[in-house]
Amino acid sequence: MTEPGGSSSEVRLHIVTGKGGTGKTTVSAALALALAAGGRRVLLCEVEGRQGIASLFDVAPLPYEERRIAVGSEGGEVLALAIDTEAALLEYLDMFYRLGRAGKVLDRFGVIDFATTVAPGVRDVLLTGKVYEATGRVENGSPAYDAVILDAPPTGRIGNFLNVNTEVAGIAKVGPIRKQADSIMRLLRSDSTLVHFVTFLEEMPVQETLDAIEELAGIGLPVGNVIVNSARQSGLPTEQIDAAAARELDAATIEVALKEAGVKSTEAVVAGLMQIGHEHAERMKLETEQLRQLADAGRPIVSLPYLADGVDLGALYDLAEQLSESDLF
Amino acid sequence: MPRKAQTSHSTRQQPRRGTGPRVGPLAARLSDVRQLDTEALISDPSVRIIVCCGSGGVGKTTTSAALALRAAERGRKVVVLTIDPARRLAQSMGLTQLDNHPRPVVGVDDTAGGSLDAMMLDMKRTFDDVVQSHATPAKAEQILSNPFYQALSSSFAGTQEYMAMEKLGQLHAEAVKSGRWDLIVVDTPPSRSALDFLDAPDRLSSFLDGRLIRILLAPARGPAKLLSFGVSMVTNTVSKVLGGQMLRDVQTFVAALDTVFGGFRARADMTYQLLKDDQTAFIVVASPDDDALREAAFFVERLASDGMPLAGLVLNRVATSPAPGISAQAALAAAEQLDTDNALTSALLRLHAERLARVSRERTLRRRFASAHPTVATATVAALASDVHDLDSLREVGELMSA
Numbered sequence: 001m002t003e004p005g006g007s008s009s010e011v012r013l014h015i016v017t018g019k020g021g022t023g024k025t026t027v028s029a030a031l032a033l034a035l036a037a038g039g040r041r042v043l044l045c046e047v048e049g050r051q052g053i054a055s056l057f058d059v060a061p062l063p064y065e066e067r068r069i070a071v072g073s074e075g076g077e078v079l080a081l082a083i084d085t086e087a088a089l090l091e092y093l094d095m096f097y098r099l100g101r102a103g104k105v106l107d108r109f110g111v112i113d114f115a116t117t118v119a120p121g122v123r124d125v126l127l128t129g130k131v132y133e134a135t136g137r138v139e140n141g142s143p144a145y146d147a148v149i150l151d152a153p154p155t156g157r158i159g160n161f162l163n164v165n166t167e168v169a170g171i172a173k174v175g176p177i178r179k180q181a182d183s184i185m186r187l188l189r190s191d192s193t194l195v196h197f198v199t200f201l202e203e204m205p206v207q208e209t210l211d212a213i214e215e216l217a218g219i220g221l222p223v224g225n226v227i228v229n230s231a232r233q234s235g236l237p238t239e240q241i242d243a244a245a246a247r248e249l250d251a252a253t254i255e256v257a258l259k260e261a262g263v264k265s266t267e268a269v270v271a272g273l274m275q276i277g278h279e280h281a282e283r284m285k286l287e288t289e290q291l292r293q294l295a296d297a298g299r300p301i302v303s304l305p306y307l308a309d310g311v312d313l314g315a316l317y318d319l320a321e322q323l324s325e326s327d328l329f
Numbered sequence: 330m331p332r333k334a335q336t337s338h339s340t341r342q343q344p345r346r347g348t349g350p351r352v353g354p355l356a357a358r359l360s361d362v363r364q365l366d367t368e369a370l371i372s373d374p375s376v377r378i379i380v381c382c383g384s385g386g387v388g389k390t391t392t393s394a395a396l397a398l399r400a401a402e403r404g405r406k407v408v409v410l411t412i413d414p415a416r417r418l419a420q421s422m423g424l425t426q427l428d429n430h431p432r433p434v435v436g437v438d439d440t441a442g443g444s445l446d447a448m449m450l451d452m453k454r455t456f457d458d459v460v461q462s463h464a465t466p467a468k469a470e471q472i473l474s475n476p477f478y479q480a481l482s483s484s485f486a487g488t489q490e491y492m493a494m495e496k497l498g499q500l501h502a503e504a505v506k507s508g509r510w511d512l513i514v515v516d517t518p519p520s521r522s523a524l525d526f527l528d529a530p531d532r533l534s535s536f537l538d539g540r541l542i543r544i545l546l547a548p549a550r551g552p553a554k555l556l557s558f559g560v561s562m563v564t565n566t567v568s569k570v571l572g573g574q575m576l577r578d579v580q581t582f583v584a585a586l587d588t589v590f591g592g593f594r595a596r597a598d599m600t601y602q603l604l605k606d607d608q609t610a611f612i613v614v615a616s617p618d619d620d621a622l623r624e625a626a627f628f629v630e631r632l633a634s635d636g637m638p639l640a641g642l643v644l645n646r647v648a649t650s651p652a653p654g655i656s657a658q659a660a661l662a663a664a665e666q667l668d669t670d671n672a673l674t675s676a677l678l679r680l681h682a683e684r685l686a687r688v689s690r691e692r693t694l695r696r697r698f699a700s701a702h703p704t705v706a707t708a709t710v711a712a713l714a715s716d717v718h719d720l721d722s723l724r725e726v727g728e729l730m731s732a
Binding site: 019020021022025050052055093154156168202203204205207235236237240249253254257258260261262263264266268269271272273274275276277278279280282283286308309310 | 413616624650651662663667676677678687715
């Protein structure tokens, strides 16, 4: 297994998971931009049909086709792909069985619908199978992509999703689906792959992250880095945190300072600022405690700041910069 | 069409000049957004089912639990079905055993005559129960031991959604029969496919009546004499792609399920009608960020297109500003001036400016949502500084929701 931390240059597939709502797509996109720096070619994939990448980069919905969505410095580029199960199945059939016309017949008989929605595991094999194909694709004698980033399903489903082998083992002991699942599994368990976790410093996402790290390690998948998203900056002077949390800040000091700065210093303003201080201190304490728990998992942690103004393209490049500077990817 | 949906549609059709919701881009004002009255909703005895849906991480489980607790303490006899609660929240509700049956929650104020039961969904057990209640013991045994069924019932990505609705059907039947509950609150799985259950009856019908099933059943039903070119190509391809052994498993599975399917479909139809009924209210849960509101819009539109009774939107973790009267600009300028002399006040002013930026950003997002969906009533829940994991903090959320 690859030791994460600087020397991960042979890692070519980065899988990004995390609890729903913690910013998986944002972090995946920032990572793609970071890895595209220096003239590299990177593919960013999504698999849940949400068109999160398109909305983040403010482009039209992505088709089942690799499209350039951003450029890095020195000619680097990020391509994006929304993997669609049905299209992946038809492509797969065409590639391995040369079933151009037959694909349509299968569709008419409901086979495509059956295979992509009803047959367990097949769906995930198709989705990860496309990622596997892109990661291993060779063009003109060298890899088509320097890195592939997968904006993966949330932590609650990531074990099942990546453990395609076991998922289909019960139903396909032999045959081509099984063979495909085996090849995918070999890539996922190899030094070329890392699974990263995005989390907020809040109780539920941290707990889910810890559970998922344990689960993935248990099935032999390479756990990479933990990316803390939206980490609050400690704005308050450290020695004031406890007082702020206990609502024991000195109102008179604040009042005097406000007057000095020429700000209208009413009782309501002072009380409001103290309330903000209290909420911030509570939040900082919560984050410190959650960070401590995360550290117990023994994985490298990189923190991305909380962005009060939301994430636009510029912010995305800033986040990419911070991921690059961490030297973890 | 259900009563509640009609109410909201008629509002859209006859906006009163000046006071009605404005329709059109950027025309909505937040003050025009109808308030979702959760208090009236949980107090209305004709509302017997509340379904909470929304994307992951928006506080759906918390919303469901808070509504259920508040309703119970207002005198309703409530059962709440949760899908995947956070560990400490689960513990606080006594959800430590996974036995797929509702258990009373300890610590609920029952002076108004209400009660609260809670359960966590066990999807495999729910699926097993369905099979067992529809098939003969021998047939059920055959299905339960089929490897295809085992995979389907424990890992298939859509099973959870179907089973949540199946469980809702069961709880409803029990509520009607025994009178144990007069309100069922349902949390849905955290995925876009959470609404897949709306398609369940159709999908099952088309699957059952579909040619694929007939083809797959053909060998099991006897020698296939008159296979057309298309049919033989399908079986050949399926066999080639899935492997012969898997095809045989699927065939035995489908053959075994054939007898059960009728009942299965009837139930899916019944649950669908139940969801459409006046006694049901859907609540879409979101948090004030791009992603969650986009998903909320998807849910709102999906529910409307199926004529499902939408009560409104609950927006969690909405930022508020406790310090009135200082603009972000003034705060930042003052902070700049104070920087070295008074680190504390300077830091507080910066935090205040940051908070105002967030409030303003969220208002823009909410306005955008309101412009596109002017008839959706909304309740906002102010952000709490800490996690929700006991009954007291659930009460606080319930309080904020109805404020």
